[in-house]
Amino acid sequence: xxxxxxxxxxATNTAPEDVSLGLPSDFPRADHHKLxxxxxxxxxxxxxxGQAHDALKKLRTMLGLKSFLVRRKRQNPGYTVSTRAESxxxxxxxxxxxxRKVYEGAWNALERLxxxxxxxxxxxxxxxxxxxxxxxxxxxxxxxxxxAYWKQLGEKETxxxxxxxxxxxxLSWIWKIELDLSGETDDVAGAVAGAVEG
Numbered sequence: 001x002x003x004x005x006x007x008x009x010x011a012t013n014t015a016p017e018d019v020s021l022g023l024p025s026d027f028p029r030a031d032h033h034k035l036x037x038x039x040x041x042x043x044x045x046x047x048x049x050g051q052a053h054d055a056l057k058k059l060r061t062m063l064g065l066k067s068f069l070v071r072r073k074r075q076n077p078g079y080t081v082s083t084r085a086e087s088x089x090x091x092x093x094x095x096x097x098x099x100r101k102v103y104e105g106a107w108n109a110l111e112r113l114x115x116x117x118x119x120x121x122x123x124x125x126x127x128x129x130x131x132x133x134x135x136x137x138x139x140x141x142x143x144x145x146x147x148a149y150w151k152q153l154g155e156k157e158t159x160x161x162x163x164x165x166x167x168x169x170x171l172s173w174i175w176k177i178e179l180d181l182s183g184e185t186d187d188v189a190g191a192v193a194g195a196v197e198g
Contacts, residue, residue: 025109045113048106052129055103056174059096059137066092067139096137103132128177136172143171 020026024041025048032038069092073085107129150158150168161167 023109025112029113041113045110048109048113049129052103052106052110053177055099055106056177059099059103060174062092062096062099063137063139066096067141070139071141100132100137107131128173130173132174136174138169138172140175143169143175 024032024037024044027035027037029041032041066089069085069089073082073089076082076085110129146169150161153161158167
C-alpha cells in the first residue's frame, strides 16, 4: 500500500482511539486495485458482516433486558425499586446506543465497500442487513402489546385503520433477521446421533 495513502489518513492530530486504521473501507473502492488491497477488502467485508450481525444480536439482547426491566418496574411500584429500575433502564439504554453505533459503523463500512450499490450473489447475510432506524429498535413487548390492542379492537376497525396507515405495526426487521445455520444444525445433529450410537 502506498505510504502516501496511509499518511493522508493519519495526518491530523487525534487521540489514538480516533486514528483511522487504513482499512479498505477507508479508501474509495475504485482505488482498491491500484493500492493492492482488493483481497483485503474481501476479508474486511466478511468481518464487517459478522460485526453487524453480532451488533444486532447484542442490540436484541439489550432490548429484551430493557423490556424485562420496564416490566419489573411496573410490577413493583415503590420509590426505591422505581429509582433503581430507572437507573438500570438508563444503563440498558446506554448499551443499546453503543450497539447501534457499532452496527451503524459496520453498515457504513459495508456501504463503502459495496461501492456500486450491488450486493454480490450468494451473500444472504449481507442482503439481510439494512440501515438501522430509531423505529427498528422496538421492544418485543411493545410490539406484542400493539398487536393485542388491534386484535381486541376487531378486524373491521383494524382494516380501516390500516387503510389510513394507522393500523398494527409490522415487526421490525431486526427481530426477523436470521442467518442460515442449516449446515451447522446438520453437523450438530450428526454429532449427537454419533454420540448416541457410539
